[in-house]
Amino acid sequence: MAHKPLEGSARVWVTLGLSLAVFMQVLDTTIANVAIPTISGNLGASTSQGTWVITSFGVANAIAVPITGWLAKRLGEVKLFLIATLGFVASSWLCGIAPNLELLILFRVLQGALAGPMIPLSQSLLLAAYPNEKKGMALALWSMTVIVAPIFGPILGGWISDNWHWSWIFFINIPVGFLSAAITWKFLRQRETPLVHLPIDRIGLMLLVVGVGSLQLMLDRGKELDWFNSTEVVALCIVAVIALSYLVVWELYDAHPVVDLSLFKSRNFTVGVVSISVGYFLYFGAVVLMPLLLQTQLGYTATQAGLATAPVGILPVLLSPIIGKHAHRLDLRWLVTISFFVFALSFLWRTTFEPGMDFVLVAMPQFVQGIAVACFFMPLTTMSLAGLRADQVASASSLSNFLRTLSGSIGASLFSATWDRREALHHTQLVEHVNPYNPATVHTLNQFSQAGIDQQPALGMLAREVTRQGYFIGANEIFWACAILFILMIGLVWFAKPPFRPAGGGAVDAAH
Numbered sequence: 001m002a003h004k005p006l007e008g009s010a011r012v013w014v015t016l017g018l019s020l021a022v023f024m025q026v027l028d029t030t031i032a033n034v035a036i037p038t039i040s041g042n043l044g045a046s047t048s049q050g051t052w053v054i055t056s057f058g059v060a061n062a063i064a065v066p067i068t069g070w071l072a073k074r075l076g077e078v079k080l081f082l083i084a085t086l087g088f089v090a091s092s093w094l095c096g097i098a099p100n101l102e103l104l105i106l107f108r109v110l111q112g113a114l115a116g117p118m119i120p121l122s123q124s125l126l127l128a129a130y131p132n133e134k135k136g137m138a139l140a141l142w143s144m145t146v147i148v149a150p151i152f153g154p155i156l157g158g159w160i161s162d163n164w165h166w167s168w169i170f171f172i173n174i175p176v177g178f179l180s181a182a183i184t185w186k187f188l189r190q191r192e193t194p195l196v197h198l199p200i201d202r203i204g205l206m207l208l209v210v211g212v213g214s215l216q217l218m219l220d221r222g223k224e225l226d227w228f229n230s231t232e233v234v235a236l237c238i239v240a241v242i243a244l245s246y247l248v249v250w251e252l253y254d255a256h257p258v259v260d261l262s263l264f265k266s267r268n269f270t271v272g273v274v275s276i277s278v279g280y281f282l283y284f285g286a287v288v289l290m291p292l293l294l295q296t297q298l299g300y301t302a303t304q305a306g307l308a309t310a311p312v313g314i315l316p317v318l319l320s321p322i323i324g325k326h327a328h329r330l331d332l333r334w335l336v337t338i339s340f341f342v343f344a345l346s347f348l349w350r351t352t353f354e355p356g357m358d359f360v361l362v363a364m365p366q367f368v369q370g371i372a373v374a375c376f377f378m379p380l381t382t383m384s385l386a387g388l389r390a391d392q393v394a395s396a397s398s399l400s401n402f403l404r405t406l407s408g409s410i411g412a413s414l415f416s417a418t419w420d421r422r423e424a425l426h427h428t429q430l431v432e433h434v435n436p437y438n439p440a441t442v443h444t445l446n447q448f449s450q451a452g453i454d455q456q457p458a459l460g461m462l463a464r465e466v467t468r469q470g471y472f473i474g475a476n477e478i479f480w481a482c483a484i485l486f487i488l489m490i491g492l493v494w495f496a497k498p499p500f501r502p503a504g505g506g507a508v509d510a511a512h
Contacts, residue, residue: 003191005131010187014129015138017183018122019145021085024176025115026146028092029054030153031160031169034291034305038161043101051416052220054288056105057112058409059216063209064116065402066259069395071117072124073196077394078188081121082181087114089177096167120397123381125188127393133328136382140324143378148313154291158306204251204258211243212406219413223420259402260395263388271496272384273400275336277407278489279376282482283343285411286350289419289475294362297355297471308362315370323378332379332500336493339375340486346372347483351476355468386500415478422474423467430466 006014032039032054040050072080091111098104123142130138160168218236225233251257264270290309294300300308323335346369353362381400388396 003128006129006187011129013183014187015126015141017180017187018081018126019142020176020180020183021081021088021118022122022142022145023149024173024180025088025118026149027153027156027176028111028115028170028173029057030149030287031157031172032057034154034157034295034302034309035161035166035169036288036292037295038302039104039166040101042166043104045101049101049224051288051412052101052105053108055216055220055409055413057108057115058405058412059212060109060112061115062112062402062406062409063212064113065120065398065405066208067200067205068117068120068398069260070198070200070256070258072121072193072394073198076192076195077121077125078184078192080117081125081188082184084114084117084121085177085181085184088118089174089181090114092170092173092177096170120394120401123397124394125184128191136327136378137321137324139382140320140327140378143324143381144317144320146377148317152310152313154306154309155303156306158302158304161302163303198256201251201254201256201258204247204254207243207247207250208258211240211247214240214243216409216413219410219417223417260392260399263392263396263399266387268386268496268500269384269388269396269400271492272380272386273403275489275493276376276380276384276400277403278485279340279343279380280404281407281411282347282485283373283376283411284408285415286347286479286482288412289415289478290366292416292419293353293471293475297468298357298362304359308359309366311363311367312369312373314367316374319371319374320378323374327378327382331498332383333493333496333498335375335379336383337490339372339379340490340493342368342372342375344483344486347479347486350479351483353476353479354472355465383496383500418478419471419474422477423470426470426473427467430469 005011036050036053039045039053068080075083088111091107091114094107095104095111098107123139126138126142127135156172157169160166160172214236218233218240221236222230222233227233228237247259248261251259251261264273287309291302291305294305294308295302323330327335346365349365349368384400385393385396
């Protein structure tokens with residue numbers, strides 16, 4: 001039997017407790033982005049190896065999300081949420097004391113796996129606490145938490161990296177996690193869900209772990225091993241394709257699938273999930289790329305990079321409550337159209353980035369992109385869950401978050417790898433023009449000579465400038481591609497079919 005919606009201060013406290021856990025998890029992702037160069041340098045690794053700190057978390061998180069429904073039925077949603085939150089706290093402490101990159105990545109995998117149930121369960125438990133007419137507001141408040149974290153994450157991560165030790169980007173999760181767990185236990189322990197002992201889809205889970213793990217490892221290792229010229233990369237690709245292909249076939253016929261593909265029979269779920277996954281692939285790829293560009297090519301400190309990227313969260317804080325309040329009166333397709341158009345505009349703006357650019361020119365596209373973010377998460381989440389039965393919400397939320405998280409992790413790897421490859425290409429092209437017969441080269445070397453710089457140091461400085469130009473051209477090409485894809489995705493959104501009424505939600509009804 002379903003619990004009644006909460007009222008008054010209890011609902012406020014539950015919203016706060018669940019939101020803190022989500023805030024902590026999203027903060028942990030964004031706070032690490034600007035710290036990658038610092039962590040890599042401190043642990044004696046390259047910047048590309050440092051991105052494994054992000055992708056290892058993402059892929060473990062993605063794999064853990066689909067089994068949330070099964071675990072919730074075995075343990076109860078409230079208990080599972082508390083275990084995940086406290087486990088996240090413990091693994092954060094382990095990340096902070098990691099003495100080398102290998103152990104840090106291992107603990108990030110553990111952290112990502114424990115974090116898997118947190119976001120889908122926070123959605124399910126929050127929806128259960130609100131009456132039907134206020135579920136839109138509940139999702140807006142939840143989305144605002146996801147949005148606010150990117151304001152504090154880059155700034156905190158930068159400041160901690162520059163002034164303290166990078167370990168503290170993980171240690172700060174500890175008080176937040178304990179507070180979230182305490183509030184959740186106090187107000188939700190009497191609202192535990194019924195236990196149902198469903199069998200686990202062991203073969204499906206094994207195929208999921210092998211397939212997704214091989215895919216992410218291929219993307220992370222490919223750049224260093226020269227992609228398909230490497231036997232290891234080819235082998236990982238073959239394993240990933242076979243495992244994921246078998247996974248799709250197996251899950252279509254298994255009685256208790258770990259990934260419920262039958263949800264894609266709902267047109268709105270399909271449109272919503274594809275849109276949020278592709279959109280997050282582009283958005284998160286840029287979230288990882290921007291601090292790397294600013295710190296490695298513009299000489300920003302981690303704090304400056306954090307301040308430059310943080311404005312993305314300002315407008316969503318102001319707009320999300322308004323959108324949530326009026327969402328039931330609006331055609332959500334228009335909100336998502338606005339989101340994708342502004343995303344495209346922001347990426348198009350970034351194609352003007354160049355060496356020596358002003359701080360304001362970096363921050364302004366981030367600020368404007370806040371409009372896109374505000375119109376992205378809540379409308380697409382509502383759209384994908386609209387029309388589903390109450391017993392489908394947890395599975396639908398898990399599958400949506402699995403694909404979104406996996407897409408973000410793949411985006412982080414591909415953006416980083418593509419950026420390096422495009423720089424290498426443009427470096428070769430630019431170097432062709434640096435020769436004694438090129439008037440521009442002669443003029444530049446003469447300027448160095450007049451400044452009292454000998455030829456050898458001058459050539460070194462010229463080589464570094466060529467590399468920097470190559471990275472900027474490569475980044476601008478990626479931004480162009482993102483803008484075009486966001487424009488193309490606008491057409492996809494209009495295949496969704498209104499009305500977009502709130503899905504029947506509730507922790508108790510959420511079955512896998």
